[in-house]
Amino acid sequence: xxxxxxxxxxxxxxxxxxxxxxxxxxxxxxxxxxxxxxxxxxxxxxxxxxxxxxxxxxxxxxxxxxxxxxxxxxxxxxxxxxxxxxxxxxxxxxxxxxxxxxxxxxxxxxxxxxxxxxxxxxxxxxxxxxxxxxxxxxxxxxxxxxxxxxxxxxxxxxxxxxxxxxxxxxxxxxxxxxxxxxxxxxxxxxxxxxxxxxxxxxxxxxxxxxxxxxxxxxxxxxxxxxxxxxxxxxxxxxxxxxxxxxxxxx
Amino acid sequence: xxxxxxxxxxxxxxxxxxxxxxxxxxxxxxxxxxxxxxxxxxxxxxxxxxxxxxxxxxxxxxxxxxxxxxxxxxxxxxxxxxxxxxxxxxxxxxxxxxxxxxxxxxxxxxxxxxxxxxxxxxxxxxxxxxxxxxxxxxxxxxxxxxxxxxxxxxxxxxxxxxxxxxxxxxxxxxxxxxxxxxxxxxxxxxxxxxxxxxxxxxxxxxxxxxxxxxxxxxxxxxxxxxxxxxxxxxxxxxxxxxxxxxxxxxxxxxxxxxxxxxxxxxxxxxxxxxxxxxxxxxxxxxxxxxxxxxxxxxxxxxxxxxxxxxxxxxxxxxxxxxxxxxx
Ligand SMILES: Cc1cc2nc3c(=O)[nH]c(=O)nc-3n(C[C@H](O)[C@H](O)[C@H](O)COP(=O)(O)OP(=O)(O)OC[C@H]3O[C@@H](n4cnc5c(N)ncnc54)[C@H](O)[C@@H]3O)c2cc1C
Ligand SMILES: Nc1ncnc2c1ncn2[C@@H]1O[C@H](COP(=O)(O)O)[C@@H](O)[C@H]1O
Numbered sequence: 001x002x003x004x005x006x007x008x009x010x011x012x013x014x015x016x017x018x019x020x021x022x023x024x025x026x027x028x029x030x031x032x033x034x035x036x037x038x039x040x041x042x043x044x045x046x047x048x049x050x051x052x053x054x055x056x057x058x059x060x061x062x063x064x065x066x067x068x069x070x071x072x073x074x075x076x077x078x079x080x081x082x083x084x085x086x087x088x089x090x091x092x093x094x095x096x097x098x099x100x101x102x103x104x105x106x107x108x109x110x111x112x113x114x115x116x117x118x119x120x121x122x123x124x125x126x127x128x129x130x131x132x133x134x135x136x137x138x139x140x141x142x143x144x145x146x147x148x149x150x151x152x153x154x155x156x157x158x159x160x161x162x163x164x165x166x167x168x169x170x171x172x173x174x175x176x177x178x179x180x181x182x183x184x185x186x187x188x189x190x191x192x193x194x195x196x197x198x199x200x201x202x203x204x205x206x207x208x209x210x211x212x213x214x215x216x217x218x219x220x221x222x223x224x225x226x227x228x229x230x231x232x233x234x235x236x237x238x239x240x241x242x243x244x245x246x247x248x249x250x
Numbered sequence: 251x252x253x254x255x256x257x258x259x260x261x262x263x264x265x266x267x268x269x270x271x272x273x274x275x276x277x278x279x280x281x282x283x284x285x286x287x288x289x290x291x292x293x294x295x296x297x298x299x300x301x302x303x304x305x306x307x308x309x310x311x312x313x314x315x316x317x318x319x320x321x322x323x324x325x326x327x328x329x330x331x332x333x334x335x336x337x338x339x340x341x342x343x344x345x346x347x348x349x350x351x352x353x354x355x356x357x358x359x360x361x362x363x364x365x366x367x368x369x370x371x372x373x374x375x376x377x378x379x380x381x382x383x384x385x386x387x388x389x390x391x392x393x394x395x396x397x398x399x400x401x402x403x404x405x406x407x408x409x410x411x412x413x414x415x416x417x418x419x420x421x422x423x424x425x426x427x428x429x430x431x432x433x434x435x436x437x438x439x440x441x442x443x444x445x446x447x448x449x450x451x452x453x454x455x456x457x458x459x460x461x462x463x464x465x466x467x468x469x470x471x472x473x474x475x476x477x478x479x480x481x482x483x484x485x486x487x488x489x490x491x492x493x494x495x496x497x498x499x500x501x502x503x504x505x506x507x508x509x510x511x512x513x514x515x516x517x518x519x520x521x522x523x524x525x526x527x528x529x530x531x532x533x534x535x536x537x538x539x540x541x542x543x544x545x546x547x548x549x550x551x552x553x554x555x556x557x558x559x560x561x562x563x564x565x566x567x568x569x570x571x572x573x574x575x576x577x
Contacts, residue, residue, distance in 0.1 A: 216394070
């Protein structure tokens with residue numbers, strides 16, 4: 001079983017986002033970068049699958065990013081991935097370009113399963129997984145909380161509006177992962193040491209130009225200061241009156 | 251002709267609200283660039299009966315792809331249908347709803363047509379004959395204005411943001427032939443959390459609960475409030491609650507959950523961590539109920555109540571019932 005997990009270097013979810021001087025990008029100064037959270041869930045699932053088979057198989061991680069993304073690949077290796085590939089280039093908000101660069105790499109590696117996060121938490125585009133699957137000509141299941149591989153098939157629990165859908169498709173397949181019941185592990189000291197000896201290859205990403213142009217970035221509008229309506233249950237009628245008459249929300 | 255295609259969404263033969271939002275958004279663009287609005291309806295046989303509803307919001311034509319396998323969303327079949335409707339038609343823009351199904355469908359269609367896609371638009375403007383799209387990024391910590399360098403612009407629109415507006419047009423029905431294909435993903439079972447339940451991502455009212463509710467046994471208090479608020483209301487949750495296993499992840503609001511923009515959001519016993527705010531700060535009206543007057547949630551709330559939820563919720567439900575509202 002060969003699994004490839006696509007990961008992305010993104011600002012920590014707690015980071016304060018500061019818009020850069022060019023007004024079209026984010027100022028990287030002082031920001032802590034991490035593996036985008038859903039991809040950690042994907043990697044955790046891949047590692048557990050391998051462990052359940054007594055360590056048989058391979059888990060590779062791939063990223064499209066600049067040299068700095070090697071840091072996130074090392075973290076993934078420290079968590080337990082076997083090898084890493086850095087496709088060097090600057091990913092943009094145009095997910096189709098990113099998907100193409102990933103497809104170029106993954107096609108040759110012929111994995112059984114390709115895992116991605118359901119979305120990267122920087123651009124929030126939620127698109128690279130299904131695009132990649134189309135380019136590879138593989139079936140794709142998105143927003144999967146849990147999955148199981150058996151007899152050349154993958155059975156997925158995917159989150160849909162107000163419920164769960166259980167779907168099945170043949171391998172090889174592409175699955176995009178959401179939070180499931182398994183928390184991603186922290187790299188152990190032993191893992192961190194071992195990671196230094198694991199292969200990390202670098203190649204140029206075949207990205208092509210971005211066809212989505214960021215014209216400007218802005219901060220979300222401040223919400224006007226609200227008011228404390230009152231204390232305890234006695235303030236409820238006044239709240240309901242305000243919601244109805246002032247906010248016209250009821 | 252710079253026509254606009256709105257890919258609409260039905261479930262069990264009923265058009266979802268986002269469909270009217272997409273047709274309305276398409277109509278506004280078409281009225282500026284001077285083209286027609288085509289609505290693509292992918293549905294089980296008999297679906298064409300829904301065409302007049304789409305015409306009412308401004309569809310000049312309703313393209314109908316009917317197949318009994320289209321009663322519910324299935325990725326491969328819907329992708330084939332949307333591709334068949336859009337390929338070679340030189341649409342100025344193709345709009346999808348950024349719903350669970352729309353977010354699954356749009357990127358596949360984009361890849362098939364080799365066109366970039368911009369997800370989750372909150373504002374669409376036509377400027378110098380181009381489409382300028384505003385969308386949140388970084389979990390709502392920034393907004394970007396973007397344009398697409400392609401003759402056909404693929405965009406998904408965030409539900410609940412574009413208010414549907416009537417603008418009656420002919421809505422002539424045209425059939426779309428979907429080539430038979432190999433539909434590779436098989437749905438084995440759908441475990442619905444209850445018939446017709448509204449998803450937190452699309453509801454016009456969201457009642458979210460946090461750790462301060464103490465345990466899943468108290469959720470009936472939220473359920474009762476949501477029920478009193480009508481069928482447009484859905485339940486949400488903070489991550490603390492989901493991590494504790496009290497509620498399913500599908501209900502989680504925030505950076506690693508759903509991003510919601512309802513008309514009204516209740517944050518009940520939720521402290522208001524940055525990652526939670528990311529998912530709900532674009533709600534039109536926010537109500538916070540928390541016993542701690544210093545809780546950060548009060549900084550974004552329009553209306554705050556300080557006190558014990560156990561005492562406040564039943565009263566709130568009772569007062570709402572008195573109004574007899576229904577959304
Ligand atoms: C990478 C990452 C991603 C994350 N993503 C998300 C996300 O998507 N969504 C999300 O929500 N969080 C997310 N978080 C977690 C977030 O940081 C907070 O930990 C979480 O939102 C806290 O949930 P809470 O408000 O329910 O709990 P708490 O912070 O514990 O707050 C409970 C609140 O209840 C109040 N309270 C207690 N008892 C009562 C009572 N009887 N009556 C009234 N009020 C009462 C308290 O005053 C308190 O304000 C993420 C964190 C990380 C690191
Ligand atoms: N630059 C990248 N390198 C590797 N994987 C990526 C990259 N960008 C996105 N992905 C993968 O695609 C998923 C969806 O990303 P997005 O469509 O940008 O929200 C992410 O969770 C990653 O698994």
